[in-house]
Structure formats: C-alpha cells, structure tokens
Amino acid sequence: MDKTVTKTVVKAEPQQHHHGSTSAAAELIAVGGDPESLICPKCLHRLKPPVFQCAAGHLLCTTCRDELPEKNECASCFFTTATGYTRCYGVERILQSIRVVSHNAIRGMLVCNEKEEHGKMSPSQAGNEQRQGPPVKLGPCGGDGGGSWKVDVRGISRIVKVRVRHAAAVDAIAVMYERDGRKEWTKRWGGSGGKRSEICLQPEEYITCVKGHIGYYNDWFVVRSLTFVTNLRTFGRYGEAEGAPFQLPAAGGRIVGFHGRSGNLLDALGTYVRMDV
Incomplete structure (x- = not known):
C-alpha cells in the first residue's frame, strides 16, 4: 500500500472564549494522518520527543542522533552543515498531542479513501498487510x-x-x-x-x-x-x-x-x- 490513511484523535488545548472563560473539557478533533511520516528514517521506529532535524528538514530520533559518528552530517542526505541537527519542536508538539484510537473504538471513523483501498485488497493481500x-x-x-x-x-x-x-x-x-x-x-x-x-x-x-x-x-x-x-x-x-x-x-x-x-x-x-x- 502506497500510503496508509488512518484516523487519529488530536487532543486540543482548552479553548479560551471571548468572555474570558475556559471550556471545561479539551476538544477531541478527528483528523487524517499518515503514520509513515512519524517514523525515524534510520531505525524505522516511531518518533518520540526529543526529535531532531537537519537543515534540509530530515528528521531523526534522539537515539540515532546520539549514535552518529559525525553529528553535523545528516544520516539521510549526508549534507554537512555547521549547525548539524537541531531540535524540531513543532513535530514534538504534534507527537505529544496525538492520541491514536482504533477504528473499532469510534463508529464511522474510517475515511472514504481507506474504505476504497481496503475494498481493492484481496484476502491474501489483506492478510499479508x-x-x-x-x-x-x-x-x-x-x-x-x-x-x-x-x-x-x-x-x-x-x-x-x-x-x-x-x-x-x-x-x-x-x-x-x-x-x-x-x-x-x-x-x-x-x-x-x-x-x-x-x-x-x-x-x-x-x-x-x-x-x-x-x-x-x-x-x-x-x-x-x-x-x-x-x-x-x-x-x-x-x-x-x-x-x-x-x-x-x-x-x-x-x-x-x-x-x-x-x-x-x-x-x-x-x-x-x-x-x-
């Protein structure tokens, strides 16, 4: 499958209303996402904060960064910069906000694209996946x-x-x-x-x-x-x-x-x- 489309639930921060009060519960927003984008390209494990990126935007988990023999050389594109890897706080905030929910937990969460892709898969393909x-x-x-x-x-x-x-x-x-x-x-x-x-x-x-x-x-x-x-x-x-x-x-x-x-x-x-x- 070229891209696995999943639904995740992102926990939003309590919203401040115009009159100054704050909602009692955080809002849960169902969004579409690609889990492949949250994988370290070196060890192929899920990214967890802290997350680092090179000047070209390639991400790396902290374990793989610590194991690099040359800290200023990107493990994906091999470009060398004076700054090397820097913390990617934006991705870290996204990772900290995601709460993954199974498709069975919330009725109707399977999006149209995923229904179509699953409909095209043979039983043997689905079993392998x-x-x-x-x-x-x-x-x-x-x-x-x-x-x-x-x-x-x-x-x-x-x-x-x-x-x-x-x-x-x-x-x-x-x-x-x-x-x-x-x-x-x-x-x-x-x-x-x-x-x-x-x-x-x-x-x-x-x-x-x-x-x-x-x-x-x-x-x-x-x-x-x-x-x-x-x-x-x-x-x-x-x-x-x-x-x-x-x-x-x-x-x-x-x-x-x-x-x-x-x-x-x-x-x-x-x-x-x-x-x-």
Missing part, C-alpha cells in the same frame, strides 16, 4: 523538479528486475515486481537517454539498500548515480559519483518499492521498506 504491517516510506532524496510518482506496493512479494538508464546522471528507472504470483513492469520513470542496464535478482535475493549521489547536472538538481545493494551482492554504480552522497538502507527489512520524481531525468528517488516478521 495485517501480519507485516504497512511498508515504511523513506525519502525521496534529490531535487524537486519533474513530476511525482509512486508504486502501489500492496501484494508485492519482491522486486524481480530493475532497469536503469544512465550516463552522466541517472536518466530513468523501471522495475519488475512479483505481485500475487504475477510479474509486472512499472512504467519508465524518466527519459530515454543514456545506456540501459538491467539488474536480475535471484528468487531468494532482495534489495537491502539504495545509495548514490545527488547533485546538479545541466542546472538541474537530480540523481547523479545509483548503486543497489542486496542480501547477496552489489549492483552498480550507474551514473557518475558527483555531488552529495546519500543512502536509503532497509535497516533489517527489504525494499519492496520505489517512489520519486522524474522528467527527462530521475530527479529524486525514495523507497518503501517492508520489515520482515
């Missing part, structure tokens, strides 16, 4: 050019093949998935330039990390190179090692999908990680 939980969304790393895209990862058991077009930068990427026993190709994300390389994974092989470089090429901030690491071997480098290094590790899980931005080149790339159970 319940056992494994939704995939974790990491990234994307790169620029904000091009158009955004993502993959519906429901029912995907593994990535079978990856095609990369590359030269001085990464021109495009396409992926073959195995979903409910059937193999299917995605569309090509990016342009038709560069050399085409194809990665073929063995039946028991899965991608554990995607890394590379992001930087400027012809005045566009794009993905300059990609390397794919599996549980068995390493593929690449595809493109040129120019710009800032980045990596998107699965941290004990496996990468089952991608999302990003592209035009004539691959502007940005992110991953969906499924944690093994």
Whole structure:
C-alpha cells in the first residue's frame, strides 16, 4: 500500500472564549494522518520527543542522533552543515498531542479513501498487510523538479528486475515486481537517454539498500548515480559519483518499492521498506 490513511484523535488545548472563560473539557478533533511520516528514517521506529532535524528538514530520533559518528552530517542526505541537527519542536508538539484510537473504538471513523483501498485488497493481500504491517516510506532524496510518482506496493512479494538508464546522471528507472504470483513492469520513470542496464535478482535475493549521489547536472538538481545493494551482492554504480552522497538502507527489512520524481531525468528517488516478521 502506497500510503496508509488512518484516523487519529488530536487532543486540543482548552479553548479560551471571548468572555474570558475556559471550556471545561479539551476538544477531541478527528483528523487524517499518515503514520509513515512519524517514523525515524534510520531505525524505522516511531518518533518520540526529543526529535531532531537537519537543515534540509530530515528528521531523526534522539537515539540515532546520539549514535552518529559525525553529528553535523545528516544520516539521510549526508549534507554537512555547521549547525548539524537541531531540535524540531513543532513535530514534538504534534507527537505529544496525538492520541491514536482504533477504528473499532469510534463508529464511522474510517475515511472514504481507506474504505476504497481496503475494498481493492484481496484476502491474501489483506492478510499479508495485517501480519507485516504497512511498508515504511523513506525519502525521496534529490531535487524537486519533474513530476511525482509512486508504486502501489500492496501484494508485492519482491522486486524481480530493475532497469536503469544512465550516463552522466541517472536518466530513468523501471522495475519488475512479483505481485500475487504475477510479474509486472512499472512504467519508465524518466527519459530515454543514456545506456540501459538491467539488474536480475535471484528468487531468494532482495534489495537491502539504495545509495548514490545527488547533485546538479545541466542546472538541474537530480540523481547523479545509483548503486543497489542486496542480501547477496552489489549492483552498480550507474551514473557518475558527483555531488552529495546519500543512502536509503532497509535497516533489517527489504525494499519492496520505489517512489520519486522524474522528467527527462530521475530527479529524486525514495523507497518503501517492508520489515520482515
């Protein structure tokens, strides 16, 4: 599933009325949210205050920040700044205000988008989602050019093949998935330039990390190179090692999908990680 839409209940502060009195009880407001946005991209655990962010806005939990060998280097984009990580008080206030309520606890809390998504899932897909939980969304790393895209990862058991077009930068990427026993190709994300390389994974092989470089090429901030690491071997480098290094590790899980931005080149790339159970 590309995005798990849930309902949370946010406890609002007691409201001050115009005549000076305060309401006796705090107001409970039902809001929609994406739980993937509240996960530390390094350890893949739920964020808890204190929360830190780099200059580019990437979040990190306090445990992972304390374990960084270089405190001024971002663990997601690997940019180095003089200030390093700083406290993200806005996210901390949001985390402290959220009270998660199950869908069974409040009648009618399931929103329309979630009803539609659940209606599309086969029994086997729903069973896998319940056992494994939704995939974790990491990234994307790169620029904000091009158009955004993502993959519906429901029912995907593994990535079978990856095609990369590359030269001085990464021109495009396409992926073959195995979903409910059937193999299917995605569309090509990016342009038709560069050399085409194809990665073929063995039946028991899965991608554990995607890394590379992001930087400027012809005045566009794009993905300059990609390397794919599996549980068995390493593929690449595809493109040129120019710009800032980045990596998107699965941290004990496996990468089952991608999302990003592209035009004539691959502007940005992110991953969906499924944690093994």
